[in-house]
Amino acid sequence: MKLVxxxxxxxxxxxxxxxxxxxxxxxxxxxxxxxxxxxxxxxTVGDNRADILAAFAAAEERADLILITGGLGPTQDDLxxxxxxxxxxxxxxxxxxxxxxxxxFFKRRGREMTPLNILQGHLPSCCTYVPNEVGTAPGMWFExxxxxxxSMPGVPHEMKKLMKDxxxxxLPKVVALPxxxxxxxxxxxxxxxxxxxxxxxxxxxLPEHIRLAYLPSLGHVKLRLTAFGDxxxxxxxxxxxxxxxxxxxxxxxxYGFNSETLETAIGKLLKNAGKTLALAESCSGxxxxxxxxxxxxxxxxxxxxxxxxxxxxxESVLGVKSKTLETFGAVSEETVQEMAAxxxxxxxxxxxxxxSGVAGPDGGSEEKPVGTVWIxxxxxxxxxxxxxxxxxxxxxxIQLTGVAVLNLLRMCFSRKxx
Amino acid sequence: MKLVxxxxxxxxxxxxxxxxxxxxxxxxxxxxxxxxxxxxxxxTVGDNRADILAAFAAAEERADLILITGGLGPTQDDLxxxxxxxxxxxxxxxxxxxxxxxxxFFKRRGREMTPLNILQGHLPSCCTYVPNEVGTAPGMWFExxxxxxxSMPGVPHEMKKLMKDxxxxxLPKVVALPxxxxxxxxxxxxxxxxxxxxxxxxxxxLPEHIRLAYLPSLGHVKLRLTAFGDxxxxxxxxxxxxxxxxxxxxxxxxYGFNSETLETAIGKLLKNAGKTLALAESCSGxxxxxxxxxxxxxxxxxxxxxxxxxxxxxESVLGVKSKTLETFGAVSEETVQEMAAxxxxxxxxxxxxxxSGVAGPDGGSEEKPVGTVWIxxxxxxxxxxxxxxxxxxxxxxIQLTGVAVLNLLRMCFSRKxx
Numbered sequence: 156m157k158l159v160x161x162x163x164x165x166x167x168x169x170x171x172x173x174x175x176x177x178x179x180x181x182x183x184x185x186x187x188x189x190x191x192x193x194x195x196x197x198x199t200v201g202d203n204r205a206d207i208l209a210a211f212a213a214a215e216e217r218a219d220l221i222l223i224t225g226g227l228g229p230t231q232d233d234l235x236x237x238x239x240x241x242x243x244x245x246x247x248x249x250x251x252x253x254x255x256x257x258x259x260f261f262k263r264r265g266r267e268m269t270p271l272n273i274l275q276g277h278l279p280s281c282c283t284y285v286p287n288e289v290g291t292a293p294g295m296w297f298e299x300x301x302x303x304x305x306s307m308p309g310v311p312h313e314m315k316k317l318m319k320d321x322x323x324x325x326l327p328k329v330v331a332l333p334x335x336x337x338x339x340x341x342x343x344x345x346x347x348x349x350x351x352x353x354x355x356x357x358x359x360x361l362p363e364h365i366r367l368a369y370l371p372s373l374g375h376v377k378l379r380l381t382a383f384g385d386x387x388x389x390x391x392x393x394x395x396x397x398x399x400x401x402x403x404x405x406x407x408x409x410y411g412f413n414s415e416t417l418e419t420a421i422g423k424l425l426k427n428a429g430k431t432l433a434l435a436e437s438c439s440g441x442x443x444x445x446x447x448x449x450x451x452x453x454x455x456x457x458x459x460x461x462x463x464x465x466x467x468x469x470e471s472v473l474g475v476k477s478k479t480l481e482t483f484g485a486v487s488e489e490t491v492q493e494m495a496a497x498x499x500x501x502x503x504x505x506x507x508x509x510x511s512g513v514a515g516p517d518g519g520s521e522e523k524p525v526g527t528v529w530i531x532x533x534x535x536x537x538x539x540x541x542x543x544x545x546x547x548x549x550x551x552x553i554q555l556t557g558v559a560v561l562n563l564l565r566m567c568f569s570r571k572x573x
Numbered sequence: 574m575k576l577v578x579x580x581x582x583x584x585x586x587x588x589x590x591x592x593x594x595x596x597x598x599x600x601x602x603x604x605x606x607x608x609x610x611x612x613x614x615x616x617t618v619g620d621n622r623a624d625i626l627a628a629f630a631a632a633e634e635r636a637d638l639i640l641i642t643g644g645l646g647p648t649q650d651d652l653x654x655x656x657x658x659x660x661x662x663x664x665x666x667x668x669x670x671x672x673x674x675x676x677x678f679f680k681r682r683g684r685e686m687t688p689l690n691i692l693q694g695h696l697p698s699c700c701t702y703v704p705n706e707v708g709t710a711p712g713m714w715f716e717x718x719x720x721x722x723x724s725m726p727g728v729p730h731e732m733k734k735l736m737k738d739x740x741x742x743x744l745p746k747v748v749a750l751p752x753x754x755x756x757x758x759x760x761x762x763x764x765x766x767x768x769x770x771x772x773x774x775x776x777x778x779l780p781e782h783i784r785l786a787y788l789p790s791l792g793h794v795k796l797r798l799t800a801f802g803d804x805x806x807x808x809x810x811x812x813x814x815x816x817x818x819x820x821x822x823x824x825x826x827x828y829g830f831n832s833e834t835l836e837t838a839i840g841k842l843l844k845n846a847g848k849t850l851a852l853a854e855s856c857s858g859x860x861x862x863x864x865x866x867x868x869x870x871x872x873x874x875x876x877x878x879x880x881x882x883x884x885x886x887x888e889s890v891l892g893v894k895s896k897t898l899e900t901f902g903a904v905s906e907e908t909v910q911e912m913a914a915x916x917x918x919x920x921x922x923x924x925x926x927x928x929s930g931v932a933g934p935d936g937g938s939e940e941k942p943v944g945t946v947w948i949x950x951x952x953x954x955x956x957x958x959x960x961x962x963x964x965x966x967x968x969x970x971i972q973l974t975g976v977a978v979l980n981l982l983r984m985c986f987s988r989k990x991x
Contacts, residue, residue, distance in 0.1 A: 171612040173602030174788055178594070180617075185591030194589040195624065197617035199598075206613065213631075339592075348647045348687045369648055370587050371728075379592065434880075436859075440866025444859025444880045451934050451967055453858075459886045462852075462862045462878040464871075468920060472877070472890075502886060516869050544683055546707065549869055551730060 158193040159330045162218035164210050166226035166235055167309060168201040179224045179314050186318060190326065191335035192220060202232045211242045219302050219330065222322070225309030227292035229271035235306055236295070240279035243297055248280045253293050256286050282306075285321050289313050294321060303329055333383060336390035338398065339370075340378040341415055342408040343562050347371045350378070350405065357401050365397060373551075374558035375417070410565055417561045418446045418453075424568050425456035425506075432564070433502035434460035435473055435494040437485065438512035438528055439556045446557055458502035463494070469511075473497035486511050486523050488531075488540050495533035506567065507533040508560050512543070514552045526552055530560050532567040539567050576611040577748045580636035582628050584644035584653050585727060586619040597642045597732050604736060608744060609751040610638060620650045629660045637720050637748065640740070643727030645710035647689035653724055654713070658697035661715055666698045671711050674704050700724075703739045707731050712739060721747055751801065754808035756816060757788075758796040759833055760826040761980050765789045768796070768823065775819045783815060791969075792976035793835070828983055835979045836864045842986050843874035843924075850982070851920035852878035853891055853912040855903065856930035856946055857974045864975055876920035881912075891915035904929050904941050906949075906958050913951035924985065925951040926978050930961070932970045944970055948978050950985040957985050 163183050169175045180197045187194050196217055200206040207226070214221045226235030240247045254276030261268045275291050278284055285294030285305075290313040297304035305322050307314045326332065342350060347369050351358070358367055364384055370377035380397060382390040402409060411420040425432055434444050444460040447453055461472050466485050469475040475493040483489040491509045499507025512528025519525035526545035531538060543559055545552045581601050587593045598615045605612055614635055618624040625644070632639045644653030658665045672694030679686045693709050696702055703712030703723075708731035715722040723740050725732040744750060760768060765787050769776070776785055782802055788795040798815060800808040820827060829838040843850055852862050862878040865871055879890050884903050887893040893911040901907040909927045917925025930946025937943035944963035949956060961977055963970045 172606045176599045181594045188590040199615035348689045352687050441859035441862025445863045448858025457882050459882045460880040464875050464877040468877045
């Protein structure tokens with residue numbers, strides 16, 4: 156089955172000049188991907204007649220579905236509407252229903268209308284008017300030669316509402332959507348090329364209709380399996396068969412599936428086992444606590460943390476021995492062990508995690524250069540430590556330490572299980 | 574003067590399918606805008622031979638400078654490198670220097686290489702090899718017919734380093750850039766339209782060749798002044814004159830200029846006065862500590878922090894009275910005052926900052942709905958508090974609390990000065 160091909164066009168000088176980040180195109184991609192529409196291109200053009208018309212023409216060549224955001228404001232530099240009329244060869248005329256909608260929008264908000272706002276109810280005569288309940292610029296739907304176009308405002312929540320209320324429900328009525336099944340395997344603690352090497356035999360034996368993509372990000376690699384076919388249930392089963400084959404090979408790196416994050420995965424582990432967590436963060440400076448507490452409901456297992464940024468507080472708050480700090484230094488296996496044990500006790504937690512390292516750019520030495528980090532995980536009857544040799548970049552060192560600390564907990568946890 | 578026209582091409586199925594958000598193109602736009610290069614188009618294409626080649630050809634038609642990100646991984650679906658070779662009509666060959674760089678990159682990290690990684694040192698013979706010091710995929714620079722191309726990895730920090738170390742310094746040597754002077758005024762604690770209203774007379778009197786842009790972001794608004802002319806020194810003086818006029822009007826909202834952040838501004842204030850800081854974070858969960866410690870050298874003024882996520886630790890670690898928690902609750906002015914005073918004492922700091930609130934999505938009540946947050950700043954002889962009424966979104970509430978806490982310190986600080 157041939158997939159419906161889509162192009163997303165974002166219009167506005169502010170996008171090209173970096174004044175506003177285009178989050179719309181990303182969101183639209185995700186929604187289209189879920190329903191099996193293949194986005195083949197994203198284009199961003201400025202408020203320029205020739206560029207916009209050229210983008211329309213190129214998109215019509217490439218795609219069956221063209222989704223346009225932006226350029227619908229009431230001011231003169233907003234060109235999308237007149238250019239759509241020009242492109243489709245019709246006039247901009249009054250749509251009484253649209254004028255009425257804009258008028259009542261202003262009335263509801265208790266705001267006064269300008270003549271420019273009334274013109275927002277004037278639309279190309281060849282479009283289908285799509286009401287925008289949360290803003291003043293209507294959606295416009297066009298059909299020509301078996302291709303479908305939708306123009307939407309650039310304001311994200313207005314665009315999303317038009318997508319959810321109109322575009323996504325309309326699509327299955329006008330185009331043939333495929334049967335598609337996605338599953339993403341989330342891994343941590345292994346690089347993309349190492350992972351590829353480990354699973355190359357499995358990858359080479361994947362059936363034709365199941366595709367694999369590697370999606371690396373800071374310390375993580377996602378493996379996305381996408382299956383195409385006729386029957387969703389069958390595809391799901393086929394993907395699950397492949398997952399059962401690959402998991403044993405990469406078991407120790409897998410922390411979850413689909414939208415799961417390392418933070419939510421760890422939260423689930425802790426919650427299911429009724430265990431609690433406390434953190435002592437030196438070089439990571441609160442970043443791990445932040446990650447853990449972004450998860451709704453984390454108060455069920457997160458007791459608290461200490462960031463003893465100065466060594467004296469590693470002693471006074473966490474009970475690290477001054478002898479340990481003197482003999483081995485703050486960035487040492489011995490210190491992170493005492494920090495992890497100390498914070499575990501302070502917060503009466505099942506697991507105590509700690510970090511201490513040279514985040515940089517200063518503070519490095521020949522023995523302990525910038526990027527040297529020790530981390531520890533303490534439990535009732537065990538202590539695990541790791542030494543990391545990270546980068547020259549402070550922010551990256553903080554982030555990579557965060558991933559490593561959470562991953563260490565995951566590994567300690569599976570090792571202890573109950 | 575004719576501006577250099579640029580196109581940014583992002584390559585990768587993961588971008589089209591919405592698995593990864595393309596933040597690179599946005600960042601590149603901002604950097605090009607600063608040096609007076611006009612971005613005329615942003616294009617995103619998938620890992621598809623014909624689409625990538627078509628994008629190259631169209632970009633060469635439209636632009637003088639083509640910046641490409643992504644598609645440079647070691648795996649088979651990464652097509653950028655062979656297609657650049659094909660497009661420019663040359664072979665992919667071994668660059669001994671690049672192979673050496675990849676090899677030593679792995680050696681430094683203490684990680685083993687795969688044969689795929691060695692191939693990352695093989696590049697189109699017609700490119701200039703640009704070393705990537707922070708990753709394994711090199712940059713590639715091409716010149717043809719007076720047009721310039723740069724291919725960079727999609728990993729944001731690698732791309733940024735190549736832009737900063739190579740592309741931005743190289744541009745003025747190969748193309749004519751306009752004389753432009755930018756200065757950004759950083760404000761916090763006031764909305765865009767309120768700010769616009771305050772400074773409208775000043776704005777209306779700006780000279781023709783100095784433009785103003787409002788760049789709002791989470792809790793902040795940046796005011797960017799851009800002056801166009803012939804002489805950089807003159808432009809700088811003219812902008813400074815305007816800044817001296819506007820600052821008195823918006824004084825209390827301004828925390829810095831240009832790349833300064835609220836974190837670095839506060840660091841400067843503390844460092845210059847020889848004062849120290851400690852944090853007690855409940856609802857912000859470590860986020861403020863993270864912000865403070867992203868600043869290099871923050872150990873000079875940051876003593877440490879406690880995240881007492883459970884109420885019992887507000888008592889046992891910070892010394893909040895159980896009576897206070899019982900009577901007023903954890904989310905109350907009284908509690909944050911005791912938290913701020915307690916953490917100030919625990920870490921022997923000049924300033925103690927605290928937060929406690931309902932981040933959501935659960936935990937709200939009629940009296941204290943989701944988004945209710947109390948913050949406090951304690952000094953030797955003063956205590957300042959604020960109540961915030963934020964949003965329904967947990968992540969947003971954490972971030973906005975972070976901005977508000979740091980801003981409260983800024984205000985307390987200026988009020989105490991010495």
